[in-house]
Amino acid sequence: MLTQECISNVLTLSVAALLQGRVSGMNLASYKGADVTDRLPRPLSQQTTWLLDVRDNRNRAAFAQLFDFYAPRLKGMLLRAGLQSGQAEDVVQEVMLAIWRKADQFDPARAQASAWIYRIARNRQIDMIRLENRPLPDELVAAEEESIDDAAQVLALDQEGTQLRAALIRLAPEQRTVIEQAYMGELSHSEITAQTGLPLGTIKSRIRLALDRLRHDLRDLR
Amino acid sequence: MTEITHHLPENLIIAYAACRLGHAFSVAVAAHVSLCMECRARLAAHEHAGGAVLEALPKETVSHELKLRTMAELSAPARVGLPPPEHAGIYPGAVMAALKGRPPRWRALGAGIRQCILTEDLEGSLRLLHIPPAQGVPDHGHGGLELTLVLQGSFSDETGRFGAGDIQVATEDMAHSPIAGGGMPCVCLAATDAPLNFRGWLPRMLQPIFRI
Numbered sequence: 001m002l003t004q005e006c007i008s009n010v011l012t013l014s015v016a017a018l019l020q021g022r023v024s025g026m027n028l029a030s031y032k033g034a035d036v037t038d039r040l041p042r043p044l045s046q047q048t049t050w051l052l053d054v055r056d057n058r059n060r061a062a063f064a065q066l067f068d069f070y071a072p073r074l075k076g077m078l079l080r081a082g083l084q085s086g087q088a089e090d091v092v093q094e095v096m097l098a099i100w101r102k103a104d105q106f107d108p109a110r111a112q113a114s115a116w117i118y119r120i121a122r123n124r125q126i127d128m129i130r131l132e133n134r135p136l137p138d139e140l141v142a143a144e145e146e147s148i149d150d151a152a153q154v155l156a157l158d159q160e161g162t163q164l165r166a167a168l169i170r171l172a173p174e175q176r177t178v179i180e181q182a183y184m185g186e187l188s189h190s191e192i193t194a195q196t197g198l199p200l201g202t203i204k205s206r207i208r209l210a211l212d213r214l215r216h217d218l219r220d221l222r
Numbered sequence: 223m224t225e226i227t228h229h230l231p232e233n234l235i236i237a238y239a240a241c242r243l244g245h246a247f248s249v250a251v252a253a254h255v256s257l258c259m260e261c262r263a264r265l266a267a268h269e270h271a272g273g274a275v276l277e278a279l280p281k282e283t284v285s286h287e288l289k290l291r292t293m294a295e296l297s298a299p300a301r302v303g304l305p306p307p308e309h310a311g312i313y314p315g316a317v318m319a320a321l322k323g324r325p326p327r328w329r330a331l332g333a334g335i336r337q338c339i340l341t342e343d344l345e346g347s348l349r350l351l352h353i354p355p356a357q358g359v360p361d362h363g364h365g366g367l368e369l370t371l372v373l374q375g376s377f378s379d380e381t382g383r384f385g386a387g388d389i390q391v392a393t394e395d396m397a398h399s400p401i402a403g404g405g406m407p408c409v410c411l412a413a414t415d416a417p418l419n420f421r422g423w424l425p426r427m428l429q430p431i432f433r434i
């Protein structure tokens with residue numbers, strides 16, 4: 001049976017591996033020893049802190065902060081996916097309400113706020129636009145003795161996410177465009193091919209190249 | 223369960239995270255992720271990249287009413303939808319959803335092989351295949367990409383052995399002749415983005431009748 005603790009550990013490793021452009025084995029001991037304890041504790045990202053305040057205290061002011069930060073960006077994401085402005089705002093409203101209602105499912109050891117919200121937005125987008133439920137992976141079963149927020153795990157994941165964001169911002173504009181197209185669902189691979197005349201293999205290797213560039217940026221950070 | 227050795231390629235995980243896959247491929251990806259912790263973690267990592275891109279997007283102007291009506295809705299009782307279908311037996315929840323919560327209705331294909339078509343449209347097809355132990359599946363090419371997820375038993379072909387949880391990604395130019403392993407019947411979920419193209423088994427003109 002897969003437990004949440006297990007997945008949290010692998011997740012942190014996997015975010016690191018993503019930055020390195022690959023997924024390695026699951027040797028967590030060396031990873032934890034080398035990285036987590038070396039870092040000075042820093043506060044969690046602002047967005048994750050707001051979301052935890054919504055989850056734990058049902059804090060409407062924190063929710064309003066989340067709205068001000070995410071709603072204009074979610075709208076941008078939906079416009080890129082081809083929605084009209086009014087339709088995009090309807091989906092944004094549903095996404096923000098889903099964040100409020102599902103906040104108790106948010107586990108900062110498994111996701112940063114932005115990753116969790118990205119997934120919710122994609123699910124709601126499919127459910128509302130295609131009028132069908134998006135096929136989703138089975139939920140993991142939590143082991144009973146597990147603590148919800150393993151502090152070291154939460155912090156390590158948050159910092160990996162923050163470094164990923166920092167690396168993304170430093171990408172060359174062309175590479176950043178490739179990454180944006182891949183994650184914003186603007187066009188499918190074959191549609192990109194049709195538009196640019198590049199063969200499928202080229203766009204894929206460009207994405208890999210861009211991810212590889214992320215790795216180098218991260219290495220420079222350390 | 224034996225260890226999973228055949229995983230999803232990176233680009234399919236990204237495309238699923240970004241909702242750029244059709245329904246049939248999405249079911250196959252969600253089903254493999256249900257069985258595979260490594261791919262679940264890789265999917266989560268790509269959702270982090272997606273979240274990072276989302277945060278870096280320029281802000282669009284949203285109407286003033288949007289915030290007012292969203293805040294006003296916070297106190298409203300949540301609409302209670304149907305719970306998502308649960309994993310049942312060898313079928314992950316995403317497959318149970320495609321089965322509409324019912325057990326598969328198998329149809330004989332010949333040579334003891336049975337299939338159950340879940341969806342079939344212009345975007346692609348999704349089916350379950352039930353292959354007796356040690357039975358070969360006729361050599362077939364594909365019009366496009368085919369994902370085959372093993373749910374029970376195993377099969378082997380020119381590219382290797384695929385056990386429960388393993389997923390095979392077969393491309394257009396790859397003709398292969400899978401053979402089910404001994405022991406239990408092999409049950410697979412097969413997703414394509416184009417009709418399959420069986421060679422030397424049924425005349426091509428009969429294929430639409432058999433819906434292969």
Ligand SMILES: [Zn+2]
Pocket residue numbers: 226228229230254258259260261262
């Ligand atoms: Zn896998």
